[in-house]
Amino acid sequence: MISHMDDVAGLEHDRDRLGRSSTAERVADILRERIAQGFFSPGQRLSEEAIGAALGVSRNTLREAFRLLSHERLLEHRLNRGVFVRVLSTDDVADLYRVRRVIEVSAVRHASAEGIAAMREAVEDGERAARENRWREVGTANIRYHQALSRLNGSQRLDDLMRQLLAELRLVFHVMRNPRSFHEPFVARNRTLLELLAAGETEKAERELVSYLDDAEALLMEAYRPQP
Amino acid sequence: MISHMDDVAGLEHDRDRLGRSSTAERVADILRERIAQGFFSPGQRLSEEAIGAALGVSRNTLREAFRLLSHERLLEHRLNRGVFVRVLSTDDVADLYRVRRVIEVSAVRHASAEGIAAMREAVEDGERAARENRWREVGTANIRYHQALSRLNGSQRLDDLMRQLLAELRLVFHVMRNPRSFHEPFVARNRTLLELLAAGETEKAERELVSYLDDAEALLMEAYRPQP
DNA sequence: AACATAAGTATTGTTCAACAATTCGACAAG
DNA sequence: CTTGTCGAATTGTTGAACAATACTTATGTT
Numbered sequence: 001m002i003s004h005m006d007d008v009a010g011l012e013h014d015r016d017r018l019g020r021s022s023t024a025e026r027v028a029d030i031l032r033e034r035i036a037q038g039f040f041s042p043g044q045r046l047s048e049e050a051i052g053a054a055l056g057v058s059r060n061t062l063r064e065a066f067r068l069l070s071h072e073r074l075l076e077h078r079l080n081r082g083v084f085v086r087v088l089s090t091d092d093v094a095d096l097y098r099v100r101r102v103i104e105v106s107a108v109r110h111a112s113a114e115g116i117a118a119m120r121e122a123v124e125d126g127e128r129a130a131r132e133n134r135w136r137e138v139g140t141a142n143i144r145y146h147q148a149l150s151r152l153n154g155s156q157r158l159d160d161l162m163r164q165l166l167a168e169l170r171l172v173f174h175v176m177r178n179p180r181s182f183h184e185p186f187v188a189r190n191r192t193l194l195e196l197l198a199a200g201e202t203e204k205a206e207r208e209l210v211s212y213l214d215d216a217e218a219l220l221m222e223a224y225r226p227q228p
Numbered sequence: 229m230i231s232h233m234d235d236v237a238g239l240e241h242d243r244d245r246l247g248r249s250s251t252a253e254r255v256a257d258i259l260r261e262r263i264a265q266g267f268f269s270p271g272q273r274l275s276e277e278a279i280g281a282a283l284g285v286s287r288n289t290l291r292e293a294f295r296l297l298s299h300e301r302l303l304e305h306r307l308n309r310g311v312f313v314r315v316l317s318t319d320d321v322a323d324l325y326r327v328r329r330v331i332e333v334s335a336v337r338h339a340s341a342e343g344i345a346a347m348r349e350a351v352e353d354g355e356r357a358a359r360e361n362r363w364r365e366v367g368t369a370n371i372r373y374h375q376a377l378s379r380l381n382g383s384q385r386l387d388d389l390m391r392q393l394l395a396e397l398r399l400v401f402h403v404m405r406n407p408r409s410f411h412e413p414f415v416a417r418n419r420t421l422l423e424l425l426a427a428g429e430t431e432k433a434e435r436e437l438v439s440y441l442d443d444a445e446a447l448l449m450e451a452y453r454p455q456p
Numbered sequence: 457a458a459c460a461t462a463a464g465t466a467t468t469g470t471t472c473a474a475c476a477a478t479t480c481g482a483c484a485a486g
Numbered sequence: 487c488t489t490g491t492c493g494a495a496t497t498g499t500t501g502a503a504c505a506a507t508a509c510t511t512a513t514g515t516t
Contacts, residue, residue, distance in 0.1 A: 022307055023470070024295075048497070058471045059497090060288050064295055067252075071299040079250055080478045080497055098383040106330040155326040161389060251499070276468070286500045287468090308468055308507045462513070469506070477498070486489080 024064035027057055031065060035074050035085060036167060038174035042087045046075070072164050074171070088171050090221060096165055097217040100146075101210065103162055107152040108205050111197045118148040119197070123190045130187045138183045139173065145190050176223045186216065252292035255285055259293060263302050263313060264395060266402035270315040274303070300392050302399070316399050318449060324393055325445040328374075329438065331390055335380040336433050339425045346376040347425070351418045358415045366411045367401065373418050404451045414444065 031051075034040055052062045066083045069075040075083045088096075126141035143166050150162035176182055189212050196205035259279075262268055280290045294311045297303040303311045316324075354369035371394050378390035404410055417440050424433035 060472090061470060063498090064292065067292055067295045068299065071296065081480095082497065095383050095385055098381065099385050102330065102334040102381060102383070102386065106334065153326065153330060155323050155330070157323055157327050157389075157393070158330065161385075165385075288501090289499060291469090309509095310468065458516090460513105460515080463511085465508105465510075467506105467508075470504085472503080473501095475498100475500085477496105479494105479496075481494090482492090484489105484491080486487105 023057055024061050024068070027055060027062060027065035028068040030055070031069060032072075032074060032167070035069075036170050038170075040085045042085050042171050042175065044085045045081075046083050046085065048082065073168055086168070086171055088168065090224060092168070093172060093217065093220055093224060096169060097213055099161070099165055101213055103150055103153065103158055103165075104146065104209055104213065105206055107149050108197065108202055108209055110152045110154060111200075111202065111205075112152060115148065115152040116194065116198055118151065119145055119190075119194050122148055123194050126187050126190060130184065135180045135183055138187060139179060142183060142186060142190065143170075172220060172224060176220075182219060182223065186212070251285060252289050252296070255283060255290060255293035256296040258283070259297060260300075260302060260395070263297075264398050266398075268313045270313050270399050270403065272313045274311050274313065276310070301396055314396070314399055316396065318452060320396070321400060321445065321448055321452060324397060325441055327389070327393055329441055331378055331381065331386055331393075332374065332437055332441065333434055335377050336425065336430055336437055338380045338382060339428075339430065339433075340380060343376065343380040344422065344426055346379065347373055347422050350376055351422050354415050354418060358412065363408045363411055366415060367407060370411060370414060370418065371398075400448060400452060404448075410447055410451065414440070 031040075031046075040046065046066070048059050048062055048066075052059050055062070066075060066077065070077040070083060074086055076086050077083050122141050122145035126138050126145065129135075129137035129141055146166065147159070147162060151159055153159075173179065173182070189208070193205055193208050193212065196202075196208060259268075259274075268274065274294070276287050276290055276294075280287050283290070294303060294305065298305040298311060302314055304314045305311050350369050350373035354366050354373065357363075357365035357369055374394065375387070375390060379387055381387075401407065401410070417436070421433055421436050421440065424430075424436060
């Protein structure tokens, strides 16, 4: 009997992807994607009645979804006034990059062969998309790159934090008028950092990463200053 | 006209302390405290009907509170089965200490005079409580100490992460039979680390901290192995 | 006795309708 | 131009209802 179980053992890994589908969570998934794609603009209010009617769910269920996204800092819940798509201040951007420096610098010190392979894939995807002038894809490849970098830490919780953090940053990206000017310089720098890590040059890699993040923050701040 | 506005300008800072009291959040506060104090045991199921009746709130409101605490990883939501007080595995403990190493080591590198003062207060509270054999207070002082340490990073988000992380660790502490044996050694080590930081010996401080966390993790794992 | 199956119960998931509480804009009064 | 008041619109919260799922107990078969 047990011999038959061995065939099924591999499935246990995917088990959590089955049961975890309550309506509220699926609603949250939909809204999260819409926000990430810029379908909802920062500052926009999300009406319970309108969205509830549009998705065909009750207000209570929708409110549960709102709570989830508020906790992820994608929505902002103001008492008796509703939920709004988060508007990041320059202080928020500064804080996000403080966290990125902590997590990603630590990741560089934990570099491993398998982890670097995942980064390499993201780099090549980004380079390919850049050659074909698909800058939206360059952006997503860049996000995958930094997720892979963060994963070097080997911590589920830091991965979650990084994912949430990059989702917040997307709120800023959508405000920028010219995505190419922001993403273009970092295609090459992703490659540079990758090769330094692959060569075991962690010292140089760390310096490159810090300079990388400083530049990215400065560029973002520059593009973000006008309308705060 | 604008000159009159200057008087009010200082109030904007306190604005967030006004509205923040919805029933669901207050319920979450109560439950969070109960969990922290070990009133609810890890693994215990929290019945919607029972707790809703005890607190005098409707199921819908209570469920919103459950969502909040589930997202903080204090409760675990299993579909169609209810919410349970989280039971941490040894893998969880290992992950928590991975995150602590990243955050706290980074904090050591950002040490500043004002931040160290807050740590000194926590150290002295802990030493006082230890002299008077109040080991529960030693535990809370220790938590305050590490929160103050984390605050050296100067990041709101890292502070939040640290607070959540220490709340999770409390779930483990309650399983231990003898709190004294766990907390006692670290009263002196908190002082040691503090003085190294105050003296600007960041190199030594970092080594001490890493060794500190390694020992704490090992001790916790040892006490935690029997019953998972 | 062991095991599978089926019925029944309890609990959660979701919706709906209602009302209280709060915000916001408009308009009037000073 | 400020202040006060009214009313519409929206959120906050409740309670009840029903569906969907999990747990328990009883039942029947081998």
